[in-house]
Amino acid sequence: MVKYCQSCNVQKAFMVRPKTGNLICQNCFFQAFEDEIHHTIISTQMFKPGEKIAIAASGGKDSTVLVHVITLLNKKYNYGLHLYLLSIDEGIKGYRDDSLETVKQNQITYELDLKILSYKELFNWSMDEVVAQIGLNNNCTYCGVFRRQALDRGAIQLGVDKIITGHNADDMAETFLMNLLRGDIFRLPKSTAIITGDDGDNGIATLPRCKPFKYTYEKEIVMYAHYKKLIYFSTECTYSPNAFRGHVRELIKNLEAIRPSAVIDLIHSCEQLDAPNQNQKMPQKQLCQKCNLLSSNKICKACTLLESLNQGRAKQILQIQE
Amino acid sequence: MKIIVDFGGGLDVCFENKKEITLEFEEQQIKMADVIIRLKTICNPKKLDFFYTQQLRPGILVLINDADWELEDKEEAQLQHNDRVSFISTLHGG
Numbered sequence: 200m201v202k203y204c205q206s207c208n209v210q211k212a213f214m215v216r217p218k219t220g221n222l223i224c225q226n227c228f229f230q231a232f233e234d235e236i237h238h239t240i241i242s243t244q245m246f247k248p249g250e251k252i253a254i255a256a257s258g259g260k261d262s263t264v265l266v267h268v269i270t271l272l273n274k275k276y277n278y279g280l281h282l283y284l285l286s287i288d289e290g291i292k293g294y295r296d297d298s299l300e301t302v303k304q305n306q307i308t309y310e311l312d313l314k315i316l317s318y319k320e321l322f323n324w325s326m327d328e329v330v331a332q333i334g335l336n337n338n339c340t341y342c343g344v345f346r347r348q349a350l351d352r353g354a355i356q357l358g359v360d361k362i363i364t365g366h367n368a369d370d371m372a373e374t375f376l377m378n379l380l381r382g383d384i385f386r387l388p389k390s391t392a393i394i395t396g397d398d399g400d401n402g403i404a405t406l407p408r409c410k411p412f413k414y415t416y417e418k419e420i421v422m423y424a425h426y427k428k429l430i431y432f433s434t435e436c437t438y439s440p441n442a443f444r445g446h447v448r449e450l451i452k453n454l455e456a457i458r459p460s461a462v463i464d465l466i467h468s469c470e471q472l473d474a475p476n477q478n479q480k481m482p483q484k485q486l487c488q489k490c491n492l493l494s495s496n497k498i499c500k501a502c503t504l505l506e507s508l509n510q511g512r513a514k515q516i517l518q519i520q521e
Numbered sequence: 522m523k524i525i526v527d528f529g530g531g532l533d534v535c536f537e538n539k540k541e542i543t544l545e546f547e548e549q550q551i552k553m554a555d556v557i558i559r560l561k562t563i564c565n566p567k568k569l570d571f572f573y574t575q576q577l578r579p580g581i582l583v584l585i586n587d588a589d590w591e592l593e594d595k596e597e598a599q600l601q602h603n604d605r606v607s608f609i610s611t612l613h614g615g
Binding site for chain 2: 212214215222259260418421422433434435436449452453456
């Protein structure tokens with residue numbers, strides 16, 4: 200029995216949308232997918248005409264679709280944006296070196312300027328070297344902190360006004376749940392914020408980061424890429440099997456099986472959260488005394504982690520010399 | 522009955538890095554659940570967790586002849602000779 204698209208009632212349905220449970224054909228799906236992202240951008244006033252935007256591009260499924268859709272919408276709706284690709288090489292053999300090839304391909308396909316920054320040149324530590332020193336626990340912490348700073352520095356070098364990332368609805372739901380499980384009160388309310396870093400309080404401006412895919416389901420991103428034949432790199436990070444996020448992801452996927460709206464419900468729950476108690480001491484934003492980038496403490500997390508890594512290395516060198 | 526299976530999203534690492542394989546079945550009536558069981562047996566045991574834990578790993582998309590299996594009855598969907606089934610994992614970085 201042929202099932203028809205519930206939008207146009209003309210074409211054969213090829214997919215069930217996780218967002219709505221509707222049956223939909225390819226053309227209606229492409230349209231809805233793009234229109235919804237456009238709506239998210241307009242309703243949150245994400246961009247201003249003439250702005251320079253760095254697209255954080257890893258060569259993976261989310262950022263590849265992001266590059267494609269933002270380029271398309273920028274043209275179609277005249278956002279007036281100047282787009283750049285910004286890629287970070289963490290120095291993970293067999294993972295990042297392959298995905299960077301995909302980004303280079305995106306650069307050619309979409310005719311955008313590309314900047315690649317590596318952990319090695321920024322911090323003198325590749326992730327492989329970090330793991331060799333600290334082992335397989337907490338690598339993600341180092342990587343995440345370093346990537347954040349690497350993106351900031353790359354964006355400053357490019358002279359852009361904002362950074363956009365491909366974080367999708369599933370990612371947001373996971374982040375919210377992770378912060379809940381860790382009892383991270385400070386991060387909790389902002390777990391699903393669509394634009395972060397634009398508060399400019401204390402006169403410290405930072406580069407805002409925006410997430411146009413906040414309400415876009417991961418399944419739909421993959422389906423869009425599959426049917427549009429967009430090429431992306433898809434391997435799990437070598438170090439990911441122990442990652443906390445993986446467990447939370449599995450939990451949410453299992454929740455979805457019995458409650459299909461789980462992802463969007465989690466995001467809405469986060470949005471309903473009250474701001475933390477005003478009596479709660481919130482970390483003061485300031486500039487790091489070492490690197491001069493935004494920090495919650497006198498020395499930012501990246502510099503703190505680097506310090507501990509370098510002390511470890513210094514110890515090793517001393518031991519060899521003895 | 523012959524069923525063509527292709528792997529996306531990195532799942533080929535579970536099946537000797539093959540992006541496409543062909544499965545042969547003796548039976549006349551085959552459903553998706555049978556394909557998954559067969560794949561479970563030929564999957565690299567070290568990588569089985571990427572594909573199947575107590576069920577097909579949630580987060581793996583399944584297409585039958587390029588259409589979402591949720592349009593049919595998922596595991597209960599009946600297959601025809603020369604049907605193409607695609608497994609696409611979404612469980613990796615973006």
